[in-house]
Amino acid sequence: MTGTDIDGKAIAQTIRTEIKDAVAELKSSTGKVPGLAVILVGARRDSQTYVRMKKKACEECGIASFGFDYPSDVTMETLSGKIAELNADPAVHGILVQLPLPEHIDEDAILTSIDPKKDVDGLHPLNTASLCSTSTHVGSTKIDWSDFTTIPFHIACTPQGCIELLDRSDVELEGKNAVVIGRSNLVGLPVAMLLMHRNATVTIVHSRTADVPGVVRNADVVVAAVGRAEMVEGDWIKDGAVVVDVGINSVDDATKKRGYRLVGDVNYATAKEKASQITPVPGGVGPMTIAMLLRNTLNSCKRS
Amino acid sequence: MTGTDIDGKAIAQTIRTEIKDAVAELKSSTGKVPGLAVILVGARRDSQTYVRMKKKACEECGIASFGFDYPSDVTMETLSGKIAELNADPAVHGILVQLPLPEHIDEDAILTSIDPKKDVDGLHPLNTASLCSTSTHVGSTKIDWSDFTTIPFHIACTPQGCIELLDRSDVELEGKNAVVIGRSNLVGLPVAMLLMHRNATVTIVHSRTADVPGVVRNADVVVAAVGRAEMVEGDWIKDGAVVVDVGINSVDDATKKRGYRLVGDVNYATAKEKASQITPVPGGVGPMTIAMLLRNTLNSCKRS
Numbered sequence: 001m002t003g004t005d006i007d008g009k010a011i012a013q014t015i016r017t018e019i020k021d022a023v024a025e026l027k028s029s030t031g032k033v034p035g036l037a038v039i040l041v042g043a044r045r046d047s048q049t050y051v052r053m054k055k056k057a058c059e060e061c062g063i064a065s066f067g068f069d070y071p072s073d074v075t076m077e078t079l080s081g082k083i084a085e086l087n088a089d090p091a092v093h094g095i096l097v098q099l100p101l102p103e104h105i106d107e108d109a110i111l112t113s114i115d116p117k118k119d120v121d122g123l124h125p126l127n128t129a130s131l132c133s134t135s136t137h138v139g140s141t142k143i144d145w146s147d148f149t150t151i152p153f154h155i156a157c158t159p160q161g162c163i164e165l166l167d168r169s170d171v172e173l174e175g176k177n178a179v180v181i182g183r184s185n186l187v188g189l190p191v192a193m194l195l196m197h198r199n200a201t202v203t204i205v206h207s208r209t210a211d212v213p214g215v216v217r218n219a220d221v222v223v224a225a226v227g228r229a230e231m232v233e234g235d236w237i238k239d240g241a242v243v244v245d246v247g248i249n250s251v252d253d254a255t256k257k258r259g260y261r262l263v264g265d266v267n268y269a270t271a272k273e274k275a276s277q278i279t280p281v282p283g284g285v286g287p288m289t290i291a292m293l294l295r296n297t298l299n300s301c302k303r304s
Numbered sequence: 305m306t307g308t309d310i311d312g313k314a315i316a317q318t319i320r321t322e323i324k325d326a327v328a329e330l331k332s333s334t335g336k337v338p339g340l341a342v343i344l345v346g347a348r349r350d351s352q353t354y355v356r357m358k359k360k361a362c363e364e365c366g367i368a369s370f371g372f373d374y375p376s377d378v379t380m381e382t383l384s385g386k387i388a389e390l391n392a393d394p395a396v397h398g399i400l401v402q403l404p405l406p407e408h409i410d411e412d413a414i415l416t417s418i419d420p421k422k423d424v425d426g427l428h429p430l431n432t433a434s435l436c437s438t439s440t441h442v443g444s445t446k447i448d449w450s451d452f453t454t455i456p457f458h459i460a461c462t463p464q465g466c467i468e469l470l471d472r473s474d475v476e477l478e479g480k481n482a483v484v485i486g487r488s489n490l491v492g493l494p495v496a497m498l499l500m501h502r503n504a505t506v507t508i509v510h511s512r513t514a515d516v517p518g519v520v521r522n523a524d525v526v527v528a529a530v531g532r533a534e535m536v537e538g539d540w541i542k543d544g545a546v547v548v549d550v551g552i553n554s555v556d557d558a559t560k561k562r563g564y565r566l567v568g569d570v571n572y573a574t575a576k577e578k579a580s581q582i583t584p585v586p587g588g589v590g591p592m593t594i595a596m597l598l599r600n601t602l603n604s605c606k607r608s
Contacts (some may be wrong), residue, residue, distance in 0.1 A: 108443070125433030132436035132497075134487050139412070175514045183500060196487060199512035201519060204375050204599075208503035212478045215505060 001239060003275035005054025005284075006169050008161075010290055012287035015164070019294050020061040026302065027062065034301035035064040036094040036120065036293075038084045039079070042072035047098045054096065057290045063297055066092065071104045079105065081180070087115040093304055094120030094297035103231055117303070120236035120296035122156035122190070130195050132145035133154060145197040154256070154296050162244050164196065169277055171221065171242050173198040179219035181212070181265065182207045187246050193225050212236070224265035236272025243271050243278040246285050305532065305543060306578035309588075310473050312465075316591035317551050319468070323598045324365040328455050330606065331366065334564025338605035339368040339593050340398040340424065340597075341390045343383070344524070346376035347407070351402045356402065361594045362469025367601055370396065376406045383409065384417055391419040397608055398424035398601035406421050421607070424600035426460035426494075437460060449501040463494035466527055466548050473581055475525065477502040483523035485509045485516070485569065486530035491550050495527050516540070528569035547575050548580040 026032055040051045051067070058065035068082055079097075080193055082121075086092045088200050095118045101107045116126040130153040136143060141152045148160055166173065178200035182188035188204065195202045205215050215221055218237040222243045224232050229249035237243060247265030264281030272278050330336055338511045339360050344355045355371070356555045362369035372386055382402075399422045415423075420430040434457040440447060445456045452464055466496035468475065485493035492508065499506045509519050520526055522539040526547045528536050533553035541547060551569030568585030576582050583589055 041521065106443070108439075125430050128436060129432040132432060132493065133489050134493060135412075135489060139410070155414030175512050177514075185437050185439060189438060196508055196510075199510070201507065201513040203505065203507040204500055205505055206481050206500075206503070209505040210481075303491055 001276065002253065003243070003272045003278045006242075006244075006277050006279045007167050008165055008279055008284040008287045012161075012291040013015070014168075015288075015291040016057065016294065017059055017257045019063075019291070019298055021300055023062040024107055026298070032301055032304070033062070033064050033091075034093050034297045035091045036096060037066045037068065037089075037092045038225050038299045039082065039095070039097045040067065040068075041074055041079070041098070041101055041277060044100075047100075047295065051098050053295060054290055054294050057294055060291075060296075061294055063294060064091070070211070074102075076104075076109070079110055083110065083113050087113075087118060090304070091117065093301040094118055094293075096121055106112070116153065118295055119154050120157075120298060120300055122154040122160070122296070123186075124154075127154045127156075128185075128190075131190055134197075136198065145194075145203070149295065149299055152173060154300070155194070155292075156186065156189050156190050156288045157287065157292035157296065158246065159194055159232050160292045160296075161285055162187075162191050162246065163194050164280060164292065165244065165288060166221070167244065169242075171277065173200045176200050177218055178219040179205055179222040180204045181215050181222070181224045181232065182214065182246075184199050184225060187225035188223075191225065191246075195223070211248060222266075228265055229263050230265070230267040231265040234274050235293065237271050237274035239274055241274065241277045243275045244285060248286060249280060305580065305582075307576045307582045307588065308549070310469050310546075310581050310583045312469055312583055312588040312591045315463075315469060315472050316595040318472075319526040319595040320361065320598060321363055322369075323595070323602055326602055327366040330602070332511060332587075336605055337366070337368050337395075338397050338601045339370060339395045340400060340601045341370045341393075341396045342373065343372045343374070343386065343393075343399070343401045345374045345378055345383070345402070345405055346495075348404075351404075355402050358594055358597060361598055362601075367598060368395070378406075380408075380409060380413070381562040383414055384517055387417050391417075391422060394420065394608070398422055398596070400425055422604060423458050424461075424597055424604055426457075426458040426464070426600070427490075429459045431460075432489075432494075435494055438501075443592065445549070449498075453603055458604070459471065459498070459591045459596075460494050461596035461600065462491050462550065462589065463498055463559055464596045464600075465589055466491075466550065467498045467591060468596065469548065469583060471527070471591065473546075475581065477504045477525065480504050480524040481506045481507070481523040482527070483520050485507055485520065485526070485528045485536065488529060489530035492527075495529065495550075499525070499527070507576065521526065530569050532569055533567050534569070536570040536575065538571055538576075538578050539573050541578035543578055544580045545578065546565050547579045548589060549583050549585050552590060554584065590608075 055065040116124045178195040180192045213236040245264035245266040250260040253261040283300035359369040420428045482499040484496040517540040529550035549568035549570040554564040557565040
């Protein structure tokens with residue numbers, strides 16, 4: 001068997017076009033324009049690149065973006081003051097603080113100060129708590145985990161993007177064995193919760209797991225989110241399993257002009273021989289993160 | 305093999321004696337007396353019994369208890385007002401609202417209005433979020449999952465009691481396969497999180513799981529928290545596994561004077577033949593819940 005690629009780039013583009021249409025429709029029917037505030041602290045090149053990509057993506061779909069850049073020695077007071085102002089601003093439906101923040105800033109305190117309704121990154125503890133709950137309702141609203149656009153709170157973008165990729169690749173999750181490799185707050189844990197809400201039987205594997213290959217071999221769906229280059233070997237993959245590779249690792253490669261290449265947490269070449277479907281790196285999960293950020297911002301505006 | 309009983313009644317009694325000593329010590333060294341406020345709404349017999357047991361347990365260990373009873377038609381305003389008052393009262397270190405509440409009361413809103421520091425039932429979303437996080441620190445405090453008395457937030461009592469039983473029965477969790485049957489907010493999910501924090505490899509099984517016996521057969525530790533009488537059969541249990549049975553179900557039994565008997569979610573007789581250790585019902589997990597409530601109240605007072 002040779003698995004089909006799950007083309008995250010194409011799927012993300014489709015979603016961005018859908019969002020663009022929905023934004024236009026929302027504007028013409030209600031006059032509302034979704035707005036995203038993006039806070040950048042310091043001069044990290046990677047953070048600057050991510051922020052630029054996010055603003056550009058907003059622009060392309062008609063979402064207003066408001067950038068606030070601060071030097072790396074910005075005080076907590078200044079950041080908190082800006083967030084309080086954005087929390088109160090009706091033109092702002094999403095507030096994104098690009099991570100990581102400098103050492104002297106209390107990241108948890110900053111994330112917790114964002115109005116959970118505007119926390120389009122889904123990192124506020126109240127949004128985490130809603131994700132990690134099997135309550136059927138939030139207030140009087142019934143939760144329908146099969147349609148993220150109706151969920152009345154914000155789900156973190158990368159985990160949400162993983163499930164969206166599976167949905168758009170017609171992967172059935174109910175009753176399937178799903179194994180998540182990695183238990184990070186940003187990906188592993190929330191993706192495990194989402195798979196559980198979709199009625200998969202979820203196992204969370206981590207650095208202390210005794211027999212990782214053995215557990216993974218039992219999975220119909222594997223999500224690798226551990227940050228170790230090509231750790232998951234093809235012979236760990238059950239025939240016909242679906243593989244979602246969240247890792248983005250750079251490995252030295254003298255044949256490349258820039259001296260390195262990007263690989264996932266999965267050995268793509270060998271896993272592809274066993275999987276029915278697999279996300280490549282790059283071009284798999286990566287492009288979904290921004291698409292989900294745009295969708296969260298749109299949903300936040302609709303609910304406002 | 306015939307498994308040993310994990311004697312929850314004896315273990316809970318030991319813990320209550322430890323708490324009594326710690327309360328006396330705290331009082332003599334600091335003058336502080338832990339205080340628990342217990343709110344009871346309506347006239348449910350079971351709720352009245354639980355509240356009485358909790359107050360009596362407080363008294364026995366030197367913890368002050370303050371009871372507030374309301375008729376079943378109490379308003380949200382009255383309850384919220386009382387909670388605000390208790391949040392501000394320095395003599396109150398724990399606030400417990402006995403569940404369930406009547407239909408017209410928004411249970412989530414009430415639980416969320418309790419100061420998370422005084423939420424000794426561990427049901428506030430901020431406490432849930434802390435439990436469902438793999439952050440190594442809360443603020444500057446490093447989290448040590450091996451010692452619940454040092455955890456700087458509140459963990460729900462029954463799940464905490466399950467792990468405490470295992471600890472006091474010398475069950476090693478790190479690297480073991482743990483299967484949790486049931487995904488409730490009150491037990492299944494938090495127990496799964498705790499097992500993960502102890503570095504077990506955790507699988508969450510539920511009503512949509514395709515092959516429950518097959519998954520359970522792979523478990524070194526089984527926690528059953530599903531609320532179905534004797535659902536887990538002995539032949540689902542791996543030889544030498546440890547079984548924690550959280551279920552309390554009444555089944556008709558004409559040979560009993562009261563016409564029923566209590567059984568767990570596990571077929572105790574057949575499971576005991578396979579397990580190395582097993583909690584009986586009653587007398588297993590049950591008595592631990594109040595012991596953990598007392599401990600949370602003590603910890604809350606110490607941190608105040």
